[in-house]
Amino acid sequence: MTPRNNKWREYVSYKMDRNKFHKMLGLEFVSIEPGEVTGELVFQEMHEQQNGYLHGGVTSAICDMVSGFAAYTMVEQDQQVFTVECKVSYYNPGISDKFYARGWVEKAGKRFHFCASEIYYLKGEEKITVAKSSTTMAVIEAGVVKGKHL
Amino acid sequence: MTPRNNKWREYVSYKMDRNKFHKMLGLEFVSIEPGEVTGELVFQEMHEQQNGYLHGGVTSAICDMVSGFAAYTMVEQDQQVFTVECKVSYYNPGISDKFYARGWVEKAGKRFHFCASEIYYLKGEEKITVAKSSTTMAVIEAGVVKGKHL
């Protein structure tokens, strides 16, 4: 995909740096390319649901993060990205020491981007899909939204 | 709704107690009734997305929690509840010191429950909806699933 902002990498990094929640979760971003972002999560006790697996809320939060930052690679300088809606399907329980996440822009538009993501882990060489998501991200013009860190 | 387990309250409390992620997020459960669970979240810096608002991933995690525990009020002893899929729509940005969450079972079935939730805050006396969700929860027989804390 062709970025719309020649400083897209700096812009996304700037946004990531201001995002407190991904830091608290421990999601590390591994690669950032136009239209695609990947990350990794080392499983910790705080991520557990009631059976000791990866909590679905951690999964959906990570889906939102990699999709949202993938969308940020495809906007103009100072445009904002907001999640309009997101659906997550949980394919398999998340039972692993480490999880991998990939988010990408399926179709970049003027008003919104359609994004997708997957969370998986490795069992030997086999890739086990924990969840897949589809998201509508709104692209908002600079100046329309007012927030603490804009 | 009529519970299927006369120890439903103890069973849900037991499950909540083992859930690490809701504690880490700071979600407090305020009421637990058959088919409905409510909670409150005091906004903290760790919950911020890049503009200083409530992160969509926190919102979706809370939707999952109140929906999932509402589902747990409507299963038999030792049955497990798993999120099959969840869609969250984000109606308004989450800009408040405190958020309220309500999850409920829309239709309880044998194999799965359809659940819904809403997250909102108060602006004076006005209720501002941050997000609404619809979720399919699978109801799994005791013994089928193996986890650390079953």
Place this chain on the structure above:
Amino acid sequence: MTPRNNKWREYVSYKMDRNKFHKMLGLEFVSIEPGEVTGELVFQEMHEQQNGYLHGGVTSAICDMVSGFAAYTMVEQDQQVFTVECKVSYYNPGISDKFYARGWVEKAGKRFHFCASEIYYLKGEEKITVAKSSTTMAVIEAGVVKGKHL
């Protein structure tokens, strides 16, 4: 809800009249109010899925219609409404001679409206929900979209 077009009723009727698919399905619109549209469907053989029930595709099409026209009651003259995405949950099989549909705008915005709908039938005096939906509808300025009947 307060309409944004003082000729909203004529505008929606104009749009309904040009919509061929609802006529082919046999969906009759019963009431049209600002932010809410209701309709009825007399069950016919053409609506059957493989077991003789109401086809899920008929259900989802009706969800789209009542939601979409509810959205059309809340736009300005000549603005267009397009479905961005729709999720339908199927609560109960559709086994009846007649079905009722209700679509409404949950939150009207500038760029898009969040809509919801329900399809149900009556079993004596009991209301049986067949399906519920949540939809994002884009509101597009006049002149941006070109179609045969604009």
Place this chain on the structure above:
Amino acid sequence: MTPRNNKWREYVSYKMDRNKFHKMLGLEFVSIEPGEVTGELVFQEMHEQQNGYLHGGVTSAICDMVSGFAAYTMVEQDQQVFTVECKVSYYNPGISDKFYARGWVEKAGKRFHFCASEIYYLKGEEKITVAKSSTTMAVIEAGVVKGKHL
């Protein structure tokens, strides 16, 4: 994918034959393989929404059909498939004389299958995606469900 019924092809054909709604819409099934079904739709006036494009309700119905019959290729003899929920995202307006549909099983389970589908048309050699869907299909044991044509 490996079918669970050595008469899967006959079983799916039997189900397709009893499905009245796909015939009324004019959807022709082109290929049926384990875990994947494709179809084609010649655009007709009855498929039009208010602007003369492919109606979103036709699109969502076709998503349901190719996904549902893909799921039927992956069940045991006499098991039934029901749509639990479906989300459709509309990427581009459907403006063409002919549309192509593909539905597939993403993950086949014991209780439900996760399915996906895409609807597209060809503009010269370019493939234009009209919509993508993700669906949860319930797999129900023979004898549990009673319908006219079981």
